[in-house]
Every structure is written in structure tokens, then in C-alpha cells.
Amino acid sequence: DIVMTQSPLSLPVTPGEPASISCRSSQSLLHSNGYNYLAWYLQKPGQSPQLLIYVTSNRASGVPDRFSGSGSGTDFTLKISRVGTEDVGVYYCMQTLQTPVTFGPGTKVDIK
């Protein structure tokens, strides 16, 4: 199974400041089609997870452009250019290259 790790696991942020979350996989997520099968989710308190980024760097519909994803192979990053109070919650990375699909442990983002 592909093991996903994230850092940091807790991230206090100041509104208006940038933030970055790292995700690493135990195996390359590069598919033969050239895409890395890595997605990012935000789970706000009391809500279901919502898709932010798919195949590493594509924003899902309705996701603000302050969110961006990058990376390749085994190292990936989610960046928030200016954190808003509405961005608090737990962020998960997820790989869908292989079954079983696996998630990172989550990064809890809250306001300082």
C-alpha cells in the first residue's frame, strides 16, 4: 500500500499570511499518462470533505485561486497565498494511483 505522510500536522496561521502544507508518498504517484494522481481536500468543522485540488495542481470548481498545488513523484505541496478565517479545518492529501486509495493523516489549520 502507498503510505501518505503530511507535515506539519498542526499549523496555526495568521489571517492574510501565506501557508504551506507538504505531502509525501512512499511511492511515486506518476501515472504512465504523465499525471500525478494526488488530490487535496479540506474538511471544515462538522462538514464533509470538499475537493480543493485534483491531479496535483488543478483547482476544483469554485475553489478560490489563493489555493494552489504543486509537486511530482513523491513530494507535493498545497499553498494558500493569503489564509482566510474560512480556511480553517483539516487538510488531507490523497492518492488514487493504486488501490487501496490512501489518505494522509491530515493537517489541522487554525487561527493563531
Add this chain to the structure above:
Amino acid sequence: EGQLVESGGGLVQPGGSLRLSCDASGFSFSSNWMNWVRQAPGKGLEWVANIKPDGIGKNYVDSVKGRFTISRDNAKNSLYLQMDSLRAEDTAVYYCTTISNSAFDYWGQGTLVTVSS
């Protein structure tokens, strides 16, 4: 926009059974792989199972193999999860999700399954 509504959760004793349902609307259900993902209280996300559009191809996480069965009825736009031999560690909110562009895009609100005596 796609909508998913799960139902069927509740309190069940260890060793018991429960059947979850997920009703889909707003997208082409019969063309999509479907998944179940669960989240134990205060914990992270765990993929449980998926099923091909034709209902024949299925995959499971090792911890539920032989105990859970995923199925679908494309005529009813519904997804199911039959859970047998339930254990305390199966206690979780269960979400159904679709997959598009290699990511889970639509999620339901989840249904809580509690396994306890």
C-alpha cells in the same frame, strides 16, 4: 450539481449487520465509479471500497474484506454497503463519494455507524 444522500446508519452490537444506502442525483450515476470512505470519531479518512459502473468490478480495503459487500443499482441511482460481522473498530461516519479526474469530487453528508454492546 451532484448530490449524494446516505442513510442506514445506527447502533448495532458487535457481530451484527447493517446495510447502508446512498441515493445519487444530478450526475450520470451509471457512468461513475462509486466509493465508500469512512471516518472514525476524531480520526482521519479511510477508503473502504469501490465499485465499477457495471457493478462487477469491486475493491476493498483489507480490514473489511470478507465482511463488507459493496453493490449498486443503476436503475435506482443507488449505492449500497452491506456490513456483516461488525466490530467496534468499524464505528465511523460512512461517506459515499463519486470519482472524477482521479479524485473524489461529490461527497454525501455521511451516516454514523456505531458498533457497541
